[in-house]
């Protein structure tokens with residue numbers, strides 16, 4: 001699982017994946033004998049229960065511009081298919097992209113006051129900026145109702161989420177072009193990117209169904225796969241799995257950090273391993289190997 005693939009990740013407070021780590025991860029997969037396949041090809045292999053070749057599916061969330069400008073040429077050089085999950089609000093510029101607003105706030109100021117937290121952060125340098133960003137982001141992830149509580153802070157600081165959406169996310173025309181690329185698949189990621197588990201059932205259903213209809217209309221092709229926003233146990237669970245199935249999706253992905261090692265996994269709660277943030281290439285490798293060995297222990301292999 002990737003989000004942004006950043007040329008200058010320091011200025012973005014190391015919130016995405018660096019080009020170097022992105023390239024390293026693809027090279028590492030190839031060297032270790034992993035084949036990179038599309039999600040559809042992965043499902044076919046699972047259905048045929050092929051043993052025991054390892055394969056990986058690359059996914060990108062949210063529809064960032066740098067996925068096309070920076071990652072796509074690298075994906076093309078590697079002939080690597082990929083899935084991109086896109087919320088409606090990114091394309092229509094209405095997304096409440098609090099993480100972009102928070103990053104902008106923290107990197108442009110030496111002191112940041114978050115009224116809703118009743119906290120003030122001194123952040124004149126890179127290290128303190130990352131600390132402040134992480135602390136506020138953690139506070140939001142603890143309770144997604146807090147997203148709305150950041151809006152007055154952004155407004156007072158003159159930060160426009162709609163302008164940030166324009167800067168960072170692909171537009172409708174660009175997504176239409178990308179969807180015709182032979183390596184690309186486009187999946188759903190809800191209308192407004194909420195934590196679905198915090199919504200009533202009708203709203204949660206509409207978030208998924210409306211986004212799917214919007215993308216199918218825009219791209220003139222079926223949208224069979226969805227990624228739950230945030231993807232953790234506070235944001236989605238069995239209710240969302242039922243909804244995704246009922247709406248007609250074939251799969252749904254979470255952010256549960258592990259491999260699929262079962263030929264019949266729950267197609268509506270597929271796990272994904274995130275690559276990025278402040279991971280170094282050594283950390284990435286250790287984590288991939290660590291997860292692998294944990295799985296082997298679980299299966300009783302040596």
Ligand SMILES: [Zn+2]
Pocket residue numbers: 061062189193229230
């Ligand atoms: Zn997302």
